[in-house]
């Protein structure tokens with residue numbers, strides 16, 4: 001089950017905080033503990049992020065291994081920090097990892113590797129967290145397991161007890177699982193037939209509409225995005241997000257895209273007709289992505305995700321009207337820097353939700369890093385930090 005918000009249940013004097021998919025800050029988690037009467041009996045947290053990066057990206061093998069490991073470790077570290085700062089009685093890695101049953105995406109099951117996969121299963125996550133926070137109690141659960149919050153006793157479900165995440169057991173399990181779901185997968189595919197003629201025209205109209213929603217987003221995106229659409233009526237099409245407007249055209253030889261999105265016409269058609277949101281397509285992993293330079297563009301994803309004028313202008317208002325009067329000072333390399341207390345991206349409290357290393361402020365909410373000397377966001381196309389050296 002996925003939630004975009006944490007929820008707190010307080011009943012019979014017990015407090016349970018479920019923060020899967022919620023990116024809770026330490027301050028918010030502590031506040032939840034306070035609301036629960038100063039004690040959290042169980043805290044469920046996400047250690048396996050549902051993200052198409054780096055899984056859907058066309059990285060060379062070596063780079064993929066590095067990016068995937070970084071991603072996995074940074075997710076575990078974030079969970080570790082949150083648990084350390086919240087101190088629940090029992091912390092439980094919850095949800096994930098995903099697995100892929102359909103032939104179109106089955107090759108992605110490498111992400112489940114217990115040593116080097118991008119996604120951590122709850123067994124591996126629990127082990128890692130126990131090692132890094134030895135005084136904290138961790139456990140993980142499978143369907144049907146029960147925990148008694150009064151006594152701490154755990155009763156395992158006998159059917160689930162036969163299940164294992166181990167690498168050696170996985171292929172046979174996935175085979176059985178895929179066979180079991182084959183009819184559902186076939187039905188879902190049948191609901192998305194190959195597109196009819198005129199796909200390029202529908203594509204053009206869709207992006208022209210998106211391009212008219214926000215000049216601010218167009219200016220911030222400022223790049224050429226290439227779509228390689230496979231299957232009937234597909235093609236290679238460029239969308240030029242330029243500050244003075246958006247243009248859609250057949251890809252011209254020699255034009256160098258900064259971003260490339262490859263997907264099947266049947267999925268694109270579902271987006272164009274409104275049956276699927278861009279975010280659904282991204283999270284379905286039924287596409288492959290490439291970017292050069294390898295920098296996340298928060299605005300491109302934001303435009304595709306929100307795709308409506310009021311939401312985009314709310315982001316613009318937030319970013320251009322930020323109150324940065326509350327400031328903090330951080331030290332690095334013998335210098336002192338004055339920076340805003342709240343992250344320019346989505347407002348994380350940097351006084352407790354950031355670390356400073358290598359001359360950069362790393363915001364722990366979404367891992368954007370800002371150069372202290374210039375304030376520039378170094379790993380994403382996103383708003384900058386106003387940083388001033390003061391000593």
Ligand code: FES
Pocket residue numbers: 343344345346347348363364365366367368
């Ligand atoms: S709030 Fe998202 S990176 Fe800081």
